[in-house]
Amino acid sequence: LNRNGAAGWRVGDDLWMVSKRTVDAIRLHLVQSGHTGIPTQNDRIFDVLQEHSVLVTCNDRAIWLAVVNGDGWAHELTLIRIPVSRLWPNRDRWPDEFQGTVTPVSPRRCEAPVQVDKTPEGTVSDKPRSTPAPDIPESVTAQMNAGTNSPGYSADHQNYEVKLPLSFASPDDLGEAFLSWLVAGIASKKLDYNNPGTRIHVVPEGVLLVSPGLFQDFAKEPDASDGSWDKVQKRFLKLGLHERTANGMNVHRYIVTGQNRSTAINGILVRDVGRIFRTTNPQPNPHLRRAS
Numbered sequence: 071l072n073r074n075g076a077a078g079w080r081v082g083d084d085l086w087m088v089s090k091r092t093v094d095a096i097r098l099h100l101v102q103s104g105h106t107g108i109p110t111q112n113d114r115i116f117d118v119l120q121e122h123s124v125l126v127t128c129n130d131r132a133i134w135l136a137v138v139n140g141d142g143w144a145h146e147l148t149l150i151r152i153p154v155s156r157l158w159p160n161r162d163r164w165p166d167e168f169q170g171t172v173t174p175v176s177p178r179r180c181e182a183p184v185q186v187d188k189t190p191e192g193t194v195s196d197k198p199r200s201t202p203a204p205d206i207p208e209s210v211t212a213q214m215n216a217g218t219n220s221p222g223y224s225a226d227h228q229n230y231e232v233k234l235p236l237s238f239a240s241p242d243d244l245g246e247a248f249l250s251w252l253v254a255g256i257a258s259k260k261l262d263y264n265n266p267g268t269r270i271h272v273v274p275e276g277v278l279l280v281s282p283g284l285f286q287d288f289a290k291e292p293d294a295s296d297g298s299w300d301k302v303q304k305r306f307l308k309l310g311l312h313e314r315t316a317n318g319m320n321v322h323r324y325i326v327t328g329q330n331r332s333t334a335i336n337g338i339l340v341r342d343v344g345r346i347f348r349t350t351n352p353q354p355n356p357h358l359r360r361a362s
Contacts, residue, residue: 072168074143079168084126085157086149086172089116089133093150113286116150121283121335123323126151128174130282130300140170245305248288249345252279257349264355266328271337272352273324275360276313278337281321303338313341323361334361 071078071085077095078087093112100108109115116132119125128134134149149172158164255261256270263270269284270277279285282299285306289299306312307320315322322339325332340346 071165074140079138079170079172080154080165081168081172083154085152085154086136086138087152089148089150117283117286121280123334123336124152124156126153134174136172136174138170138172146175243305244302245307245309248285248302248306249309251288251291252346253348256347264352271355271358272343273358273360274354276339276341277343277346278322278324278339278358280335280337307338311340311342311345313339324358325361326357327359328357
């Protein structure tokens, strides 16, 4: 860490890691540890890290383009940004701080994310996120990401790679196309819900669509023209079916509990269950609750 040619650099409360180098090391570690079904595509691993708030995102993207500038050297790199406390909860064990700078550059320049979790009376703070989200123990993350037929806490993510037939109500609008794909997938049972590893969960408040995972699944479909997941999500939000948080944000945070452990997922909340489930009346997933 913290030198020319290193894999990462600690700046303040964040650890900036070279994206491909890091995810390749994660995959190798999991395989050598005996896990099976590890995704071969790096973006799937980024998706999982992003869904569980391990990464600080840049405009909802896992990857940052930034210049790392040290003493007499500089490199423009693609990086991921991880709150240091997610890796070392004990601050005394944090690595030394980099005596240089990490500066995001165009076209993906991003401001520091707004911290909204700890402001009083539900107000939004404009303070840069110097403190990460509360550290949630590694727990049912693997269960949430495992296929429904995978026993225990296996790391089988391959169910996400299954291609689903598209059924677009309006090919000219990505939001309506996504909604049609979602409704058709649930009705035909090609899209599962309320199970570990699924992207759709019925909750007491409505239907939680895991973001960005579900929108990325749709964007990867061969018939999804202009298939950028963030464009898909923005067009879906334009339909006005979702509910905002008390702070006016689009993304809700839910806690998943199981086997005396918990983790968190983020998603878009659709209040009207009937807009998504046209032929069934599903019960809420008892393992999910909205984060306070």
